[in-house]
Structures are given as C-alpha cells and as structure tokens.
Amino acid sequence: MQSTSARLSLHCGSDHLWSTFSTSHQVHTELPGHHKPINREEFRIAIICALPLEYDAVCLVFDEFWDEDGDPYGTAPGDANTYTTGRIGDQNVVLALLQRMGKTSAASAVASMKLSYTGLRQALLVGICGGVPQTQNGFDIMLGDVIISRTIVQYDFGKRYPDRFIRKQTTTEAQSNEFRGFTVMAETMRGRNKLRQATSRLLSQLQENASKSGCGTKYVYPGLARDKLFEPNYRHKHHESPSCVCKEYHDMTSPVCDEVLTASCSELGCSSKFLVPRARSIHSQSQEDPNTSNTVHMPTIHTGSIASGDTVMKSGVDRDIIAQKEGTIAFEMEAAGIWDEIPCLVIKGVSDYADSHKHSEWQDFAAATAAATASALLMAYSEKQRARLGQFSYYQFIDSRPYYPGS
Incomplete structure (x- = not known):
C-alpha cells in the first residue's frame, strides 16, 4: 500500500492555496482489507459539504485520495457534480461540494450523485451551523461544539395565515439503520465520552496536517474568551x-x-454587560498543556433535532422561539433537501449562535471539529463492520479520561 498523499484545497487568509503534501505516517491505523474501488458502484458512503471551507476541513481527514492522477471514475450522463474520491480509515468515500447553499441545491446535487454512485447507502452532511445556546435538558452549547442529527425539522415549510404561520409536519429521522445505532450510543455517557476522545485526537491530527500544508493556526481553537453569547x-x-x-x-x-x-x-x-453567563465549566471544555502555550481542546458533542430551512438564521429572538416550539438545537440550510433523497446523518460544528452577532471567526474551527467527528464515526462504523472478524477496536487504544456531566 502506497504512503498517504493528501491533496488539499485550503483557503488560508485571503488567498486560495492549492497544495500537495505527503505524510510519512497514517492519520488512522491502516487496516487490512481496504482497497481502491474498481468502479463507482463500490462506494457506499458520501460526504456532502455546502461551503469551500467545510470541504477544506474534510479533505484534511482523508488518508488517501483516489484521484491524485486524475478522476478514475467519471460521472453518469446528466450528473454535473464534481467529486473527490478517497478513503478515510478503510472506508471508501466520495466527497461532493455543493454549487450553492440551500435545500434545492442540496436535493439536486444528491439526486445527480445517485445517478453516478448507485451503491451509496449513507450520506454525511458535514460542515457548520448556528447553535441554540442551550439544549432542551439545560446543557450549554458552546462555539466549536458538534451537533449530530437525531431528526430534521424543516421549519420554514408550511402555511402563512394572517395571524400565524403553521408548519407542515416534516420532522423525520434522516439516517439509515446502519448509523442510527451510533447516534443512540452518542447519547450515553460512555458512548459520548469515547466519541469525544476519538474526535479530539483526530482534530489534533487535522490541525497538524493543516500546519504542514502552510495554513498556520487556521484551525486552532479560538478560546473561551472569544466565545460570546449576547442576550437574544x-x-x-x-x-x-x-x-x-x-x-x-x-x-x-x-x-x-x-x-x-x-x-x-x-x-x-x-x-x-449584555453577555449571557454560561454554566459549563472551563475544565470541561479545555485543558491547558503545561509545556506549551497551546490549548488542547476536546469538543463537546450533542445529539438532537436540527432545524433546516432556506433562511440564514440571524435573530436570537426567532431562534429561541423556534427552538422552544420545535425542540431543535441547531440551524442549517441543506439537510431538508437531502433526507428524502438518501439516508443522511448531519454532523455540524457550531460556528455562531444564529443571532445578529453572527461572525466568521469560528467557522474554520467549527468545520474542523465536524470533520474530525465524521472521521471518528467512520472509524467506529468500520469497527462495527469488521467485528465478526475479531480485529482490534480503535477505541480500546484511547486513553481513559473523565466524563463531565452536562458536557
């Protein structure tokens, strides 16, 4: 097996940097049995991104690209998408960057993708979202945290009456049976703690790879002092x-x-004076490395309902009204267009609080935490597939760390 070579399209600062770099080690443990697909029909997993910055972060968790020397697979007639193919761990993955944001663009892209990649079983929608400041059970959601979908709520689809808007019932479980078990486990203390540990390690590797590619501190944790939530x-x-x-x-x-x-x-x-105090402790969010000035960050992972619509939510008041009514913990714009095309799991990092103070400062880090979480889930998925072979578990080599309730 050839050494890992990762081609990256990275947006560092104000200039696009197209670069190629090789790593002398594997990001994940190389496992027996993975292979380069012979044709498009062998791909089972798709990752979909709506923004170039989301695509850039996902590229950093690929172990190997199958299209280094040109696209070996092509597309079916009528498919206008452009794809990146490769593997994450031993899972062959096709990555698509949407041409535009929103439900319609997402639905069209996935419909075309299914023409070319007829063997797809599961899509992961990976990127950034606006977070609701607190979950339904009272736990704080912070910038850089990761939201994994349990259900999708298309909150802007319904009927407008003179005195009210009534949403059409569109809530759905938008994931396959193969991945539903992972979201259920992520709701347990033990499962969530394992996923956080794996995500933290993969995030550290992503940051190291980004630094090697010339992006410096692009994906570094901005810090709690820059995590500001204002009154709605x-x-x-x-x-x-x-x-x-x-x-x-x-x-x-x-x-x-x-x-x-x-x-x-x-x-x-x-x-x-109008900042909202947060209950979550500093210790549960990050740990200081005494030997460096760096902060080792362990993103918190939440599972719940995600509100999806064609509007960028930038109102704290409307955010809270919808979240309270629908039980949602995040806002994004593509999931509602994908879920009826293919089983879909949404994995998004919180880059803002879906209010008027929305800013781009946290977007790269949030995209990185989502990409690392997606990679960790694919590793766990691989372990599930191979369990009957008696091979080792990736998770058993993760250092044990305490779990902090509410994080």
Missing part, C-alpha cells in the same frame, strides 16, 4: 453615538445600517 434581544448595531440610521433604533424591528451586516461586535461597540 440585544441587537448587533452601532451602539456608541451612531451617526447613521442605527441612532433611530427603538426595538428589534427597527432598521440598522448596512455596515452592521459585516462589522464585528468590537467595531460596533456591543457591550459585555
């Missing part, structure tokens, strides 16, 4: 003596200036 009715706007339309602000329906749409909280003067 505290608007992202100019606060300090504004000379624009922001000075006419009276309530959440008042207009704000266009500059607000791209400016950061520090640029607008958003006050820390």
Whole structure:
C-alpha cells in the first residue's frame, strides 16, 4: 500500500492555496482489507459539504485520495457534480461540494450523485451551523461544539395565515439503520465520552496536517474568551453615538445600517454587560498543556433535532422561539433537501449562535471539529463492520479520561 498523499484545497487568509503534501505516517491505523474501488458502484458512503471551507476541513481527514492522477471514475450522463474520491480509515468515500447553499441545491446535487454512485447507502452532511445556546435538558452549547442529527425539522415549510404561520409536519429521522445505532450510543455517557476522545485526537491530527500544508493556526481553537453569547434581544448595531440610521433604533424591528451586516461586535461597540453567563465549566471544555502555550481542546458533542430551512438564521429572538416550539438545537440550510433523497446523518460544528452577532471567526474551527467527528464515526462504523472478524477496536487504544456531566 502506497504512503498517504493528501491533496488539499485550503483557503488560508485571503488567498486560495492549492497544495500537495505527503505524510510519512497514517492519520488512522491502516487496516487490512481496504482497497481502491474498481468502479463507482463500490462506494457506499458520501460526504456532502455546502461551503469551500467545510470541504477544506474534510479533505484534511482523508488518508488517501483516489484521484491524485486524475478522476478514475467519471460521472453518469446528466450528473454535473464534481467529486473527490478517497478513503478515510478503510472506508471508501466520495466527497461532493455543493454549487450553492440551500435545500434545492442540496436535493439536486444528491439526486445527480445517485445517478453516478448507485451503491451509496449513507450520506454525511458535514460542515457548520448556528447553535441554540442551550439544549432542551439545560446543557450549554458552546462555539466549536458538534451537533449530530437525531431528526430534521424543516421549519420554514408550511402555511402563512394572517395571524400565524403553521408548519407542515416534516420532522423525520434522516439516517439509515446502519448509523442510527451510533447516534443512540452518542447519547450515553460512555458512548459520548469515547466519541469525544476519538474526535479530539483526530482534530489534533487535522490541525497538524493543516500546519504542514502552510495554513498556520487556521484551525486552532479560538478560546473561551472569544466565545460570546449576547442576550437574544440585544441587537448587533452601532451602539456608541451612531451617526447613521442605527441612532433611530427603538426595538428589534427597527432598521440598522448596512455596515452592521459585516462589522464585528468590537467595531460596533456591543457591550459585555449584555453577555449571557454560561454554566459549563472551563475544565470541561479545555485543558491547558503545561509545556506549551497551546490549548488542547476536546469538543463537546450533542445529539438532537436540527432545524433546516432556506433562511440564514440571524435573530436570537426567532431562534429561541423556534427552538422552544420545535425542540431543535441547531440551524442549517441543506439537510431538508437531502433526507428524502438518501439516508443522511448531519454532523455540524457550531460556528455562531444564529443571532445578529453572527461572525466568521469560528467557522474554520467549527468545520474542523465536524470533520474530525465524521472521521471518528467512520472509524467506529468500520469497527462495527469488521467485528465478526475479531480485529482490534480503535477505541480500546484511547486513553481513559473523565466524563463531565452536562458536557
């Protein structure tokens, strides 16, 4: 078996960097039995990303690419998608980057993908999302945490009456029987702790690979000090003596200036007096390495219902209303278009709190935590497939670490 060679399309800073690098070691333990597929029909797993930054992070967890010397598989007539093929661990995976965000684009892309890759059994939708600050059972959701779908709620599909909107019942379990067991185990303390440990190790490897490719600290954990949750009715706007339309602000329906749409909280003067205190302890989120200045971060993983729609949620008030009514813990834009095309498991890192203070600072790290979690789940899936062969478990080599309730 040839050594791992990973081709990356990485967006570092403001310039795209197309680079090729080889690693002298395997990201995962190389396992007997994996092989390069002879044709498209042999692929069983698809990973779908909506944004280039999500695709970049997923590429960093591939152990080997099958298309280093050109696309060996091609596509079926009528399929306009472009694919990346390779393996993660010993799972052959086809990776697709959507041409546009949203449900319609996702549904169209997956329908075309099924024309070419007729043997697909499961799709993983991997990327970033907006998080609801707290789960239904009262646990904090922090930036960089990972959300795994239990169900999908298409929250913007229904009927608008003069006095109300009534959503059509579209809640669904959007995963195959093969993967449903993993989400159930992720809801147990032992299963979640194992998945967190595996994800943390794979995230560290991803960060190392990114550093080798010239991306520096692109995927480094930004830190708790930069994880800021504002009260839901505290608007992202100019606060300090504004000379624009922001000075006419009276309530959440008042207009704000266009500059607000791209400016950061520090640029607008958003006050820390309106920050929401979080109950989750620092120790449960990260551990300081005494020998370096780096923070070793172990992302927390949550399972639950995900709200999917064609609107980017940027309202803390609306976020909380929908979350309370539907029992959702995250917002995203593609899952509702995929679930009726193919069994789908959504794995997304929390990059913002789905409010007006939404900013891009956490997007790369959140994409990395999602990619690492997807890789960990594929490793566990491989172990399940091979259990009858009596081969070792990847998880039995993970150091035992304490589990902190609520994390």
